[in-house]
Amino acid sequence: MNTVTHTEEFWANKTRDLQRIIIKSADDARDGEWVFLVTTEGLHFGRPKQQLGRVIRPGDVFDLETVNGWEVTGMRDECGMWLFRTTNADLAEQHRKQSEEFEERKRVEYLRNCDKWAALEAAxxxxxxxxxxxxxxxxxxxxxxxxxxxxxxxxxxxxxxxxxxxxxxxxxxxxxxxxxxxxxxxxxxxxxxxxxxxxxxxxxxxxxxxxxxxxx
Structure with missing residues (x-):
């Protein structure tokens, strides 16, 4: 398992970028607990409604913060108030959990398919x-x-x-x-x-x- 992204220091050394966005659509997802956002700039991402703390509507304007060019780490409204902002510690913990879940999925997939894969390889x-x-x-x-x-x-x-x-x-x-x-x-x-x-x-x-x- 690659653990380089599992530390606060790793994320502290990453540049966070801000981009002005305009919401094009906001649709419920995951049984209504999330909202899936599409911007006029062509960006697509989802967030838990509880995290956003307000109803997001088409035409709303925000500054979107990202790291690595794609991972959303924050949204700030036109008054300068952050709806949410992910800390470096949060990013480290998220990536640690994702790595563990990915490793477990690979282990399960291997155990389920190894006989089938051996036959396909032999052919x-x-x-x-x-x-x-x-x-x-x-x-x-x-x-x-x-x-x-x-x-x-x-x-x-x-x-x-x-x-x-x-x-x-x-x-x-x-x-x-x-x-x-x-x-x-x-x-x-x-x-x-x-x-x-x-x-x-x-x-x-x-x-x-x-x-x-x-x-x-």
Whole structure:
């Protein structure tokens, strides 16, 4: 588990940005306990009604505070009063809980699917199975928990793309809810393989998120 975001110091060193927003729509969500806001600037986010402390209406103007360019940390009205503002300690605790919940979901997913994933991997042609074996050699059990299911979808899509089998591509997409990133990776792998080149240098599908080319 990456714990770098679990400290107040981490968030204290992050710049918070303010942006003037105009509410375009405000709709109830989560059984009426939250409100989902859309702004005229094209931003979308939700907050608990209790946290906001007032009814939000179209046309209302606020300053929206964010960190990392997307994570909402506060809303301030035109009188300069904060409806809410997340502290650095709150951010650290939120990210700690999110990490723990994410790790638990991965553990449950692995236990539920490991037999199925093993069968799918065994059915792959060697040229793409070698990619998964490379990740497992590099990261061991960590790969099985963190990336196996994700990479299997990429691998299966890559085989279908390489074979020009659009029906299978669509079937896998429907079954797995595959992402645009998985399809992009799969198409790149298929193109390189069909040229007769080695795919071994391509990084993991989750490298943009994890920062690791092989889950290690």
């Amino acid at each position: 792959l042609p060697q040229w793409i199975r070698a990619r998964i074996e490379r990740f497992r050699t590099a990261a061991g059990d960590k790969f099985d928990r963190d990336g196996w299911g994700y990479e299997l979808v990429i691998a299966r899509l890559a085989v279908a793309y390489a074979d020009g089998d659009e029906d299978t591509v669509e079937r896998i997409a429907a079954e797995e809810g595959s992402t645009g990133n998985q399809h992009d990776c799969a198409r790149a792998l298929a193109e390189i393989h069909n040229r007769g080149d080695d795919i071994g240098y391509l990084p993991s599908g989750l490298a943009p998120i994890t920062g690791s080319v092989d889950y290690s």
